[in-house]
Amino acid sequence: MRLICLLVLMLGAAYEVQAKAVFAHFMVGNTASFSVADWEHDIIQARDAHIDAFALNIANGDPLNAPSLSNAFTAANNLGATFKLFFSFDYAGNGDWLKENVIKLINQYGSNAAYYKVGPQPFVSTFEGPDRAQDWIDIRTQTNCYFVPSWSSLGAKAAMQAGPVDGLFSWGAWPEGPNDMNTLIDASYLYFLGDKKYMMPVSPWFFTNMPGYHKNWLWRGDDLWYDRWQQVLWVQPDFVEIISWNDYGESHYIGPIHISEFTAFDTGKSPYNYATGLTHDGWRLFLPYLIDTYKNNISSITQEGAVAWFRQQPATACGTGGTTGNTISQLQNEYPPSDIVQDKVFYSALLASDATVTVSIGGVEQIGTWRNVPSDGVGIYHGSVPFNGNLGAVYVTISRNGAIIAQINAAPISTQCVDGIENWNAFVASATAGNTIAPVEPSHSLSDMECIAGFGINNYAGLCSFACSYGYCPIGACTCSALGTARDKPEATGDHGCPAEGLDGSYLGLCDFSCNYCYCPDACTIKPAGYVCQVAPTQDPPVPACVAGTGDGNLEGLCAYSCSYGYCPAESCTCTKIGPKPIPPSASSISSCPAPGMDFDSYNDLCAFTCSRGYCPAGACSSGDSCSGGNSTSGGNSTNSCIAGYGEGNLAGLCSFACSYGFCPEDQCTCTANGTAPALPDALDVIGCPAAGLDYDTYLNLCSFTCAYGYCPSGACASDDGCFSPGDDFPDCNQEFDSIDAVFAAGDSIPMYCRNMYILQVQAQNLTQSLTEYNQLLSKNYDKKFKVYSDYIKSQVQPDLNECMESNCVQYFDCTETKKDGSIVPSYCPGTIWNWQKEGGPRPPRYAPPKAHYHCKDTQGFFAYLASKYKIDNSTVVFGSWDTAYHDSSGEVLWDGFPMAYVPNPKDLIGNSINNLTVFSNMLNDVALDEQDFPFISNTADYVDAAAIPVYMTAQSVTSMSAVVEEAKHITEEKRKEMALLFLTSFLFVLPAIGEAFEAADLTAIASILSLLSNSGDVAVSIYSLVEDPSSILFDIFGIITGVKSLTEAAAARRAMKAEDIAKLGIEVSTPVTKTSKIEAGCLTGG
Known part of the structure; x- marks a missing residue:
């Protein structure tokens, strides 16, 4: 968590001193x-x-x-x-x-x-x-x-x-x-x-x-x-x-x-x-x-x-006046105002020492308490007392040892309101002591204080309460509520605390601090000393908002649409589901108003929200010229509504119908023509909803609209009694499958509402197994495997470097010689060391003395020459120490600063990838095992689609890595090259899951090494063509894993991925991914 630094800024005497x-x-x-x-x-x-x-x-x-x-x-x-x-x-x-x-x-x-x-x-x-x-x-x-x-x-x-x-x-x-x-x-x-x-x-x-x-x-x-x-x-x-x-x-x-x-x-x-x-x-x-x-x-x-x-x-006491707690205009979940405000008299007192507070309401006196007391007893005290149903004049009295210091004679509390409407504004009054006192200040300044009390929300609550009370209160997770002199901490246990599985880096400091002082709640886990905590990618906590709602009569469609995007005004709609705040579609500048006969206050803001985003049902809203001057006219159809559109897959018919009548939600459909929308058919008394097994949020608004107007295709929508909601009873989905091939083979025998569950269960099992195997490989065989890969790459690069140093590359270097007496003098650079083969053999007179240092005086020119002549990238070269096979009595390496082949070790990057994939795997398992609510868990299809490619790329990465280990015993040149290529292929398969730890320099090194190992038809080359651009669609798919894309965005990226790009991932990946899509669409070949 970021530390807050205090900066003191001093300017010259010519200008005013700038301070806080x-x-x-x-x-x-x-x-x-x-x-x-x-x-x-x-x-x-x-x-x-x-x-x-x-x-x-x-x-x-x-x-x-x-x-x-x-x-x-x-x-x-x-x-x-x-x-x-x-x-x-x-x-x-x-x-x-x-x-x-x-x-x-x-x-x-x-x-x-x-x-x-x-x-x-x-x-x-x-x-x-x-x-x-x-x-x-x-x-x-x-x-x-x-x-x-x-x-x-x-x-x-x-x-x-x-x-x-x-x-x-x-x-x-x-x-x-x-x-x-x-x-x-x-x-x-x-x-x-x-x-x-x-x-x-x-x-x-x-x-x-x-x-x-x-x-x-x-x-x-x-x-x-x-x-x-x-x-x-x-x-x-x-x-x-x-x-x-x-x-x-x-x-x-x-x-x-x-x-x-x-x-x-x-x-x-x-x-x-x-x-x-x-x-x-x-x-x-x-x-x-x-x-x-x-x-x-x-x-x-x-x-x-x-x-x-x-x-x-x-x-x-009175009417709300339409006031809400929070505001839908900022996509906040609205509350009745009485749920927000507290019926209390609040008071603060500036005191040189502690005092008593009493509050009288209508003659009923309460002894007040101090919610907050300054650490040194000098400063501002604060508290409150409840109304407790009392009405009448309010008096707040501050006294010490029976003597009144200050008394506030305030306005009365009553149930009388102007026009019967509650006034939510505050009455404020104050009073000062009749006498001044000699200056009194706290015994400690802020610079001598630390946090002594604080709080956090959700999982942070207990941790922040504990840690802040002992001076550790990281502002990104906790809020400090009191400052004071440091408290004695409990005896340290020496325990090393890490965030519990699935929690992000914002818990690191809190867990390490708290567990060391014997408070280690469920959000933390104790690990051995020196253990590096594994954390999920840091993400902002989701902001809760309405994500589904309904309304009465003509408001039903408007509320269903707007509430799904967090806009659910309490006076018109009823929110039925809270979830992470969604991002609504972009709004246009179209004017809108309620349709004739509709209540202005109930419909106006809703129509403004929905019409500007492409949903403007004629029976409820009007738009465009029909709203000029703020008045609705009959007809009410916009002259710039969508009148034609399409959708993908199961959405095709729904979008074609809905878009033709001006309702063309951009997240599901694509509008292809605008004009004057025709009058809607007569509305039916039908409630439409997604067919069982389909993504509830994707289909809800479309089915609600189309079914109400007579188009309710059974493969996409259900109606009335056929509608299900989370928690409803479904026929059992109790079959078990161990592969996507088995699900595919089961064919139409699988109920539609069970298909996504079975797919996701298989995906979750597959990813869990792959990660288990990967972790075993990393812990047992990785270093040997990397050495085989590294040695092969060096064997291909170093001869070219030596050849270069025999000839034109020497011009880019200066050399010095270390004499036997320790003195360093300028010298010429050796042209070659390659033909110097026998240890202890005679040193030809044209070679430099035993101890030489190479200094590259023109690195830019040197690396440009290597790239042009030998296709060697600077990411695979370091200036290191070369044992010339000739040793003096000290046995020291004789030349340093010499260009040496270098192979970056991706072990840490692979570890980051596995950590990110593990967090994703846990999420998949949580969703896949939630059998009761699974058919209508929000965005089940998004989970399936977002997971497909990462799951099978990880599986293939493990397969490639395992093959490297199996082949490690073979040492022929061709086998060594094959192992190196398998190693690199394995890394490329999990590269998109690395996240922010991956840098452009790593890609450059990979490209250079790949050119030594692969032919144009190899899978590794195909994968590299997809990952060389961090803005590519593959990184969008893996964005759900690295924390930079939402589930919806990752799923949309997968659906947008072209078949030819999926094929580039190899048959072991493209086949199960394609079968997954066919199962979702109902294109099955089995029973």
């Missing part, structure tokens, strides 16, 4: 009535909170930009320019900025004394805009700006690849679902940024209800304001940006309310103004302490105080 800084996101669009005095007021409030600058969010073409920016910079300069401003160009609100306008604004204000700079460079950020990332090449050149955008829609890795940046700003400030915030997104940014800067987001809350902007959701706030700042103190990012200062429409504002700037509630068509009367000033109370601690590792307290926040209605 905290900014607040400021919506310039909310300043229509701002005067210079208003700007000064807010700047003073932010400066008092120790915030360094406002990130001025400016939307493209907003007429407020010019006057507001002028007023803002005037105000900042009036106050001495100690508080700074910088631009955050908003590419989402009003569309993309023109490059020329961005350059103009930066150059206009970048030199202003109040503009925030990194050294001499004006700091610039964005909200989104990755599609214009390449604009910033010219913008940076013409403005010298320091560029830290938020391209969060791409994720950290893709954002780093999108365009030139000096750092990145993440917008991921809120947790997903009913969970507290973690730092996994931050870890991703830190990893991919490398030595570039990270701007970490911090936000207290999120709730928006603005249908005019298609926004109506919340994320969990609750403990977030406290937790996120503790994470800042742990992560120590280069910059922090608070979201936000004044975005009232998303409820995360910490700045003062300006009632005149509530216009967003009107333009956003909010059902009510949910910010009125809900000031959030209290969230700024402790910022000076937190920000100073973040910047300086320590801060002092001179006045104690408290802040409290809560929602003013219990979560189920």
